[in-house]
Amino acid sequence: MHDDSKGFFALDRELNRDDYITLVYRFECTGDPWTAAAHLCQEQSTAQWKRVGVDEDLRGIYGSKVTALEVLAKLEAPSLPGMLHHIDGQLHAALVHIAYPIINFGNRIPNLLTAILGEGVFFCPSIYAIKLMDIEFPDSYLEQFPGPKFGIKGLRAWTGIKDRPLFMGVIKPNIGLDPQAFSDLAYQSWLGGLDIAKDDEMLCDTTWSPFAERTRVLGRARADAEQRTGKRCCYLANITDEVDRLLMMHDIAVRNGADMLMLNAMCVGLSAVRMVRNHTQVPVVAHFDMIAPFSRVPGFGVSSIVVTKLQRLVGFDAIIGIGLGSRMKSTPEEVLSNTRACTDPMGPIEPALPVPAGSQWAGSLKPLHDMIGNADFAIVPGRAVFNHPAGPKAGAIALQQGWDAIKAGVSMEAYALSHEELRQSIGDILG
Amino acid sequence: MHDDSKGFFALDRELNRDDYITLVYRFECTGDPWTAAAHLCQEQSTAQWKRVGVDEDLRGIYGSKVTALEVLAKLEAPSLPGMLHHIDGQLHAALVHIAYPIINFGNRIPNLLTAILGEGVFFCPSIYAIKLMDIEFPDSYLEQFPGPKFGIKGLRAWTGIKDRPLFMGVIKPNIGLDPQAFSDLAYQSWLGGLDIAKDDEMLCDTTWSPFAERTRVLGRARADAEQRTGKRCCYLANITDEVDRLLMMHDIAVRNGADMLMLNAMCVGLSAVRMVRNHTQVPVVAHFDMIAPFSRVPGFGVSSIVVTKLQRLVGFDAIIGIGLGSRMKSTPEEVLSNTRACTDPMGPIEPALPVPAGSQWAGSLKPLHDMIGNADFAIVPGRAVFNHPAGPKAGAIALQQGWDAIKAGVSMEAYALSHEELRQSIGDILG
Structure with missing residues (x-):
């Protein structure tokens, strides 16, 4: 795993769960699944986490973080034909849990959608197929939405x-x-x-x-x-x-x-x-x-x-x-x-x-x-x-x-x- | 082809093109592709075209109509796995041109989207995979939209x-x-x-x-x-x-x-x-x-x-x-x-x-x-x-x-x- 990838991993118990929504993606990738998952977090949050010439790391607060990754299978071929344009190593299917910082988008629906289904998710290097399988919200976040009136x-x-x-x-x-x-x-x-x-x-x-x-x-x-x-x-x-x-x-x-x-x-x-x-x-x-x-x-x-x-x-x-x-x-x-x-x-x-x-x-x-x-x-x-x-x-x-x-x-x-x-x-x- | 299907076909020259947008779908189906295309038109427009006990046919004005159908291939297997739940005859891939009556939805975007990408399109009997490939509008329709200001x-x-x-x-x-x-x-x-x-x-x-x-x-x-x-x-x-x-x-x-x-x-x-x-x-x-x-x-x-x-x-x-x-x-x-x-x-x-x-x-x-x-x-x-x-x-x-x-x-x-x-x-x- 590339050294930069480590900033996009966290242990669940290290995180204040009120600050994060949980995203569960199933993906298929070429090469190392952990590196792919880190790239996914990078593309969907802090694509670049420091300024040139400044010693900083914005990932701590603003980076989305892999909290669990399960390799589901080694694949012989992509499960969807026509999706894989560049093969670069062994194919894997994986299920990943990502903690996504709410501070990045707040309680607005279009901005939430951008985070969970935006460019970064679907155009991540080495991930050629991905599906958002589930989403979980902390109660403190849910309180900010109306829900059904009746x-x-x-x-x-x-x-x-x-x-x-x-x-x-x-x-x-x-x-x-x-x-x-x-x-x-x-x-x-x-x-x-x-x-x-x-x-x-x-x-x-x-x-x-x-x-x-x-x-x-x-x-x-x-x-x-x-x-x-x-x-x-x-x-x-x-x-x-x-x-x-x-x-x-x-x-x-x-x-x-x-x-x-x-x-x-x-x-x-x-x-x-x-x-x-x-x-x-x-x-x-x-x-x-x-x-x-x-x-x-x-x-x-x-x-x-x-x-x-x-x-x-x-x-x-x-x-x-x-x-x-x-x-x-x-x-x-x-x-x-x-x-x-x-x-x-x-x-x-x-x-x-x-x-x-x-x-x-x-x-x-x-x-x-x-x-x-x-x-x-x-x-x-x-x-x-x-x-x-x-x-x-x-x-x-x-x-x-x-x-x-x-x-x-x-x-x-x-x-x-x-x-x-x-x-x-x-x-x-x-x- | 089922007799009811015929009401969902038309010759291009019979139609006043100012009254229709053109939708081009590629689909895969089980069984006869012409019947499948007629079903598609039915599901996405006049699902039921007459009242019980009334001699009428609403398809003439309100039905979407197949104006061209090209069978692309006989298929051995679906091109997408996991999409086909019931096989009922030979599999085909087809490209269909559909004239869709503008009178059904007018110039409102959400209603246009419902017509072209709604339930009817994606839950049509015998069509297990479908993609809207292109759309064309008559100028008289385009005039009702703003387009770019700059x-x-x-x-x-x-x-x-x-x-x-x-x-x-x-x-x-x-x-x-x-x-x-x-x-x-x-x-x-x-x-x-x-x-x-x-x-x-x-x-x-x-x-x-x-x-x-x-x-x-x-x-x-x-x-x-x-x-x-x-x-x-x-x-x-x-x-x-x-x-x-x-x-x-x-x-x-x-x-x-x-x-x-x-x-x-x-x-x-x-x-x-x-x-x-x-x-x-x-x-x-x-x-x-x-x-x-x-x-x-x-x-x-x-x-x-x-x-x-x-x-x-x-x-x-x-x-x-x-x-x-x-x-x-x-x-x-x-x-x-x-x-x-x-x-x-x-x-x-x-x-x-x-x-x-x-x-x-x-x-x-x-x-x-x-x-x-x-x-x-x-x-x-x-x-x-x-x-x-x-x-x-x-x-x-x-x-x-x-x-x-x-x-x-x-x-x-x-x-x-x-x-x-x-x-x-x-x-x-x-x-």
């Missing part, structure tokens, strides 16, 4: 649903309907017992569905549905838009009767989410666009778990993300880790409601319930509700029947014998 | 440098110096002829270098250096911060004498950049943090070229991105494509100055000049200037000498025989 407890109070998963539904056709036609579908779904009818993540403020008009029409329909059903009927409006319009979009939506708001988190940026969180009067829900391109590849980018933690940190009350099923291209372990990142203790930060998504229907309830081990989650079907053969009301009823079957300890197929809407759902989905 | 022409007027590449330099040590010590280094580099002394992308508004104080001290030093050198000396201040602080950061910086501003584009979000562009009084420069995690993997995510185009669209005057050299893990072709994405005709959008970066020094000028074919670029060394054995002034002088050697048609080594600062640079870099 959280799971608040969402249960908001919706009035105490002891089962929340039923969200993506109103479909998602694109192309005028506000009245769109609202009529939501209304039907509410009559069937859907808790939250929501805009698709693609639906925004458009010429054919102006946001002000859509929220006004849906807000009225929601009030009507509540009167008819005697239960809370939520409309989750997608306010994803230019960041300097977000607070205005919030105000329009809330004034017009939308009672939950959605943001496509990475498309507006996590900092913009924090801004909305500090302003919002209603629960705010994350949609997971633009997370896949940097989280899906094993061995490169950033783990979805890190993104989930950051989304909770900036204040989402519910987080729609990857769920079970082949379309979601993820393992049950990753889905479970993400739900836990929503709900595990995180200092003063409230739990967020996990919403593992993807082509769901009544039959999605049981595997999620079994995996998570409790009812603190939501499902978010689209076509299963709004393309149900008997229409959206029947589609929503089928969700409740799916849950009732679980509570009765009966298979869905058996329960469907006496429950027509569920029977039709099963027929439609399973062919 | 651009290359404006930057040349701003700096007074007419006929050579601009010399930027990242002040180092990048992290840990107080404003006065930091400013002293910038001052020395300006005396040596550096055009633009800049904050590192990691440096922000911190307790040990408060932004207001740093910009005040550097602003004064800049004025002094201009008086002593008789030439413009720019200070590029990094205003990357929470989005609701950006305009304030701009105002502080400009009032205190910073005359160029930097944003870590993806860390604040492209929409926030557009907001700053609409407010700024000085040139705005992009830094490339958090682009690598979704652009470096061949075959997954988004091409750096797309990100460069989007950065130009929202108004960056100069774009720091991947440059030549092994640390940058990119091919010369990709670097060149990115410089061209900055400068190629783009309707009413001004050219932005390309700044291909990464461990640069005087010797970086010639390969870039040869590749680009003109002097419309900047280099942005850090340690080569600020860790020059004789200090930052000598480091800056060496850059000019490197350029003078090119103009004289002499090799750097030959020119260095009579130019001490360049000789020391060569010794330091090449050992």
